[in-house]
Amino acid sequence: MLAASTLLSSAFFNRDPRRVARSLLGKVLIRKMPRGVLAGRIVETEAYLGEGDGAAHSASGKTARNSVLFGPPGFVYVYFIYGNYYCLNVSCLPDGVAGGVLFRALEPLTGIKEMAAARGLEISKPENLKDLQWLRKISSGPGRMCEAFDITRARDNGKNFTSSQSDLQIVDDGYRVRRVAIGPRIGITKSAAEPLRYVIAGNPFVSL
């Protein structure tokens, strides 16, 4: 899998967030750790547009918090929400133009035990590794997947996803998505009706 996979380029992210969100489905998020690698397949994303999108953090202009969204494409934007959780995004569109994609759910692939430990899940029972409901607790949800990958704003905000040196990368391993379902975004109150949420149809690891 890893040997044949290719790192996504800056050009991949230099497009409309809706196209990026759709294209990211089926790709693999990788975290290189000192003691190994964590990996999960992206099964759910949401597009956030820079202009005319009341729900986007970039809606009311550039600030210290959201500056990554206004920077060059393919960079890591992490924000802290509800006092408890981090959410992972990637910037889209050229430098100076805001836009991004929120990662909402992953299907765990590599480093499952490490991710479960980071989530505080019970890993002593081997049968848990075959329990779909248990596996879903690892990374089905934006706050959950950040905890599993140990992603924080202090450590990861502003990193470059497209650098071969980066410990956070997104790769294409050749996986083909059969069908995509598009619906309204989740958990927001502004501009909630826009169909900007993308999921792999039928995949059991989507957040809802």
Add this chain to the structure above:
DNA sequence: TTATAGATTGCCT
């Protein structure tokens, strides 16, 4: 300076 809402989750009834 104080108040409030938020791209969430897990525990309670």
Add this chain to the structure above:
DNA sequence: GGCAATCTATAAT
């Protein structure tokens, strides 16, 4: 199904 936890940015005083 309801709600508390708990930090940040932004709006209101």
